[in-house]
Amino acid sequence: MVALVSLRAYRRFVVVAYRFLPLIVAYLRDRRRFLIVGRSRQVSRETQRERAAILLETLLTLGPTFIKLGQLLSTRPDILPKAYIEVLSSLQDDVPPAPWAESKLVIEEELGDVDEVYDDFDTEPISGASLGQVYLAEYAGEQVAVKIRRPGIESLVEADLKVLRWSIPILVRFIGEGRAFSLDSLADEFAKTIRQEMDYSRERDILAEIRGNFAGTDAIDIPEPIDPLCSPRVLTMEYIPGTKINEIESLDEKGLDRTELATTLQEVYLQMIIKDGVFHADPHPGNLAVKDDGTIIFYDFGMSSTVDPFIQEKIVEFYIAVANQDIDAILDTLIDMGTLSPTADREVMGNVLELAIADARGENIEQYRVNQIIEQVESTIYEFPLRLPRNLALVLRVATVVEGVCVTLDEDFDFISVATDYLSEQGYREETVKRLATEAGEQVQDTAEALFTVPPKLNRVLDTVERDNLTVNVQIDDENHVLDKLAKRISYSIMVAVGLLSASIIYSFTGQWRISVAILALTLPMVFFLYRSFKQPTGLRARPQFTRQGMRQQRQRDEER
Known part of the structure; x- marks a missing residue:
């Protein structure tokens, strides 16, 4: 083999x-x-x-x-x-389905004779894909869908x-x-x-897990797997018919509220991504349908993924930052998630985000769409040397596709407003504020401790320098000298901070202003070196097309085309 x-x-x-x-x-x-x-x-x-x-x-x-x-x-x-x-x-x-004779062999190898396993089996597939195809059958008096891995695909x-x-x-x-x-x-x-x-056993497990997460929710319906008829190459599940979610005229004929459908769909994906940590990652209209009573049906869990708690936390911070139009917070979140290089030009990226939000607002300043922000950021992401985490890439794709479906249902659908309301209702915004306040308190405590521990350590260092016993041997393998420049900035910053704190503490507690002045005098050269380090070009710079003028020119060229 x-x-x-x-x-x-x-x-x-x-x-x-x-x-x-x-x-x-x-x-x-x-x-x-x-x-x-x-x-x-x-x-x-x-x-x-x-x-x-x-x-x-x-x-x-x-x-x-x-x-x-x-x-x-x-x-x-x-x-x-x-x-x-x-x-x-x-x-x-x-893609065109494989011949029934080949699919039949797969079922027989996995489950046994088709006529003995199922009460009835329709040999014409209802859908065909590159890795598998789906048939309708009857089992125990109920209609089921049978997903079969394409023969010879392995x-x-x-x-x-x-x-x-x-x-x-x-x-x-x-x-x-x-x-x-x-x-x-x-x-x-x-x-x-x-x-x-290709592993239908995994899809069965994911399907069952997500179905369990929404067990108490009447707004959506997920097919139940038929365990005795599931294997790595065959997945048998409950068949739930419905109207495709993008068939607007049919939905209107049934008297369904399309804005409510869009809101439900958005909230379901928010729960999957930021609460449950496991999500259906292929929400195109072919995998979404609606029952006559307005219940949304989810099909095909082959493309699914998980989100770790850290990314969940950062996604919440991203939504809140976008809702608050806090550009710095958006940039910090993108950097934390690994989608943006820490050495990227923050001013240029800030301009990109400002333009993205301004373009997305339209006439109503409160109406702006997250997918337009993502698209603008993705355009600049391509120009920076970074690695977009796979799970986050799927989250971005899901967010964009879901909003496309929501806008199809309701052209005035406000993605950010729904997300913000959901975060508030679920307590995420309050939790985020409390967590940030706790982190700020810890930083204040650390700073207070440093006020009393750093001066004695600095005194010992100065004594060592005075005795000419201080030796520093640093070797950094950095082709672009980025780490070297960052290390210098950090060193200068620490020495300036320590000098200022030491002078303040000594004057406050002892009244010895001469010693304080002497420490400040020693600190002044470090201030100069720190200022000069920021004047020197360092790190990765963005290309000129990402300036405000460049973005306007690009939009004009796109409109002309």
Whole structure:
């Protein structure tokens, strides 16, 4: 089996390389890499869209694994530009179903004879995807949905994963350092994701867990898995029919309140992400339906994920910061979550966020949409060397897709207002304020302790310096000297703070103003060095297109197109 997979991988590598060669050559031409003639060129947004369309067609041609790869790439603005993200976001996992005879073999291998296991089985699938397909059947007098893993998909996926693993070292030689870091982590991340999605036992567990989290909620309905008929390759669950959530006319005919539906959908995802920590990660309209009584139905939990408590806490802080229009708090939260480099130009990024919020407000200053903020930030994220955490990438994707569904239901839907109300009702805003107050109190306590512990330590250090016994040996391996500059700033800041505190304490408690003046005199050079360190350019600077003027020009170019 391993030998067959390897042989298939060699053949696939040649096919994949041939398909991607035109895009690779175009990219190298843009970068002016290994070309004798010609010069580098700026790529317009329209050209990027044309190439993204070619990439989309290439992924569809290469089959199931690469369709899933395209869907994953559509959540990674740290790897692809915004134009590519927009095009790949339309990638639909909809392929012709496998013949019934092949699917029947899968059921028989996993559960036994179809006629003995099920009362009745409709051999025409109701949906088909790259990794599996869904049929309707009857079991114990009830209608059920049977999801079957596509026959032979395992060997194809494993071969394609080998191709991706072989390709990564080649690709990283031709791209920037920051995106190389993100791309290098993508192969392992994608392998884990697609293997999880092929494991229907895991999907069954996730489905059951999320269903349990909403057991007391009448506003949504999640199919119940039929445990005796579930296996790693077959998932049998309750079948719940409904109207697709984007069929607006049908919803209106049934007299349903679409604003209420949008609010419920948003609150459900907020609970999954920031309270439960496990969420349905594929909320496109094909996976959401509505019963006649207004209950929202969730289908297909193959793409799902978890959120750790730290990210949950930061997401709450992000929503609150956006609601309060606190730009500094938004930047701090993005940095804490790892979506923005700590060395990024805060002033430039602040301008980007201000423009994003201003553009999103529209005529009503209270109406602005979080997905527009995310899109603006994603455009700048691509230019910075960072790695966007996978789970957070899925959260961003879910937030954007969910808002798209909500706006389809109600064009005036206020995403932030609903999120803010939910956070207030659930006590998150109050908890955040209390936590920040507690942290501030701890910092004050630490500072107070330092007032009494730092001066004696400083006195010992000065005695050591006076005896010429102080030796400092520091070696930092930092190509751009960022750590060295940061260390100097920290050192200067500490010495200035200690000097000022020491002078104040000595004068307050002893009245010895001469000693205080002497300490201040020793501190003045440190103040000068600290000021000079901030005047020197350090760290990573943003490109000029992220200035306010550049953003206006970009919007004008987009409108002209």
